[in-house]
Amino acid sequence: MKIGIVCYPTFGGSGVVATELGKALADRGHQVHFVTYNQPARLDLFSENLFYHEVSVSNYPLFDFPPYELALASRLVDVVRFEKLDLLHVHYAIPHASAAFMAKQILMTYGIYIPVVTTLHGTDITLVGKDRTFKPVVTFSINKSDGVTAVSEHLRNDTFDFFEIENDIRVIPNFIDLNRFNLKPKDHFKKAIAPNGEKIIIHTSNFRKVKRTADVIRIFAKIVEKIPAKLLMVGDGVERSQCEQLARDLNVCDEVRFLGKQDAIEEILSVSDLFLMPSESESFGLAALEAMACKVPVISSNAGGLPELNADGETGFLKNVGDVNGMAEKAIYILEDDERLKTFKENALARAKKFDLANILPVYENYYLEVLEKLKEKA
Numbered sequence: 001m002k003i004g005i006v007c008y009p010t011f012g013g014s015g016v017v018a019t020e021l022g023k024a025l026a027d028r029g030h031q032v033h034f035v036t037y038n039q040p041a042r043l044d045l046f047s048e049n050l051f052y053h054e055v056s057v058s059n060y061p062l063f064d065f066p067p068y069e070l071a072l073a074s075r076l077v078d079v080v081r082f083e084k085l086d087l088l089h090v091h092y093a094i095p096h097a098s099a100a101f102m103a104k105q106i107l108m109t110y111g112i113y114i115p116v117v118t119t120l121h122g123t124d125i126t127l128v129g130k131d132r133t134f135k136p137v138v139t140f141s142i143n144k145s146d147g148v149t150a151v152s153e154h155l156r157n158d159t160f161d162f163f164e165i166e167n168d169i170r171v172i173p174n175f176i177d178l179n180r181f182n183l184k185p186k187d188h189f190k191k192a193i194a195p196n197g198e199k200i201i202i203h204t205s206n207f208r209k210v211k212r213t214a215d216v217i218r219i220f221a222k223i224v225e226k227i228p229a230k231l232l233m234v235g236d237g238v239e240r241s242q243c244e245q246l247a248r249d250l251n252v253c254d255e256v257r258f259l260g261k262q263d264a265i266e267e268i269l270s271v272s273d274l275f276l277m278p279s280e281s282e283s284f285g286l287a288a289l290e291a292m293a294c295k296v297p298v299i300s301s302n303a304g305g306l307p308e309l310n311a312d313g314e315t316g317f318l319k320n321v322g323d324v325n326g327m328a329e330k331a332i333y334i335l336e337d338d339e340r341l342k343t344f345k346e347n348a349l350a351r352a353k354k355f356d357l358a359n360i361l362p363v364y365e366n367y368y369l370e371v372l373e374k375l376k377e378k379a
Contacts, residue, residue, distance in 0.1 A: 001031070005021070006089070006091065007092065009038040013283075013287075021089075024361050055075045077103045088103075088114055090116060090118050117149065120159060150172075154283065174284045175355050175361070180266055183270050186271050199335045200231075203235075204275075206237045212279055213239045219278065220252060221250040224255055269294035273335060274316075275299070285306045297344035301323075
């Protein structure tokens with residue numbers, strides 16, 4: 001197949017999933033064309049089956065805001081026509097699904113019908129989509145897609161609750177590439193961070209308010225009262241300065257390291273003993289899955305799709321959003337006994353294997369074929 005993929009080219013979950021999916025499809029022999037305003041962060045390899053098409057946005061002074069949706073629709077028309085694509089897969093509802101619909105309508109004037117699959121990732125539904133400014137567009141775009149997927153049952157249910165959806169929504173969970181995300185021998189790195197054998201706790205995110213990164217610092221402060229530990233804060237965002245100040249206020253700044261954005265996150269996860277994810281909302285929890293693949297158990301909130309990933313009492317524990325004391329208590333429970341920690345680590349890996357890319361990729365391929373078959377039937 002010749003597949004066009006539209007995504008945000010950032011380190012965020014939707015962009016990562018879209019890029020990794022495209023790379024895997026290319027490895028399977030499909031021709032994959034990425035269409036976005038920058039080269040995706042994870043599109044870091046050369047392949048004869050991978051192509052990137054940049055969307056250029058006009059800076060015409062009449063526009064107060066660059067008309068990205070129109071530029072994207074025009075670029076999609078161009079790429080579909082001249083690369084003879086079979087299908088478009090757009091990740092994140094706004095503005096990708098609406099731009100794809102516009103492109104599809106324009107292409108019909110050329111006698112070309114291109115099916116569009118829309119994947120919903122989370123905040124496009126639970127945050128942006130609920131804004132009444134965008135709600136009609138999100139509803140229309142989902143209903144006019146030829147196929148719709150969501151990354152968790154919780155997100156699927158939320159979509160039906162928030163919008164008047166007439167289309168079917170197929171749940172295809174996020175995935176992990178176990179060839180990349182696995183426990184790596186990094187003992188020298190671990191000794192550099194924790195020279196006295198301290199337990200290493202990690203959090204990775206974009207440091208937005210919804211991630212409750214301040215709770216991570218508060219949980220850690222309670223952990224170190226009982227267990228010698230170090231905390232690695234990976235990522236960056238608007239909440240970082242608040243977390244740095246809170247670490248000072250709670251007298252744990254010497255035990256906390258802010259590492260900023262990191263590409264080789266699997267190497268940092270490989271030296272970690274526990275992952276903290278106290279988020280207010282998570283449609284799936286891709287960062288937690290990456291940790292589990294590296295044999296790192298997870299303490300998380302029970303928000304969104306996290307209960308579908310983190311098995312309470314097996315791969316870690318689930319607590320209510322904001323329950324700092326409860327999360328700290330369960331973290332200490334896992335870390336205080338090495339044999340118990342080892343069991344949780346093994347369970348985390350076993351759970352992650354169920355989300356291996358090798359298992360999820362054929363599900364996407366079959367769904368594409370299903371959508372294309374329906375197109376043939378309509379014709």
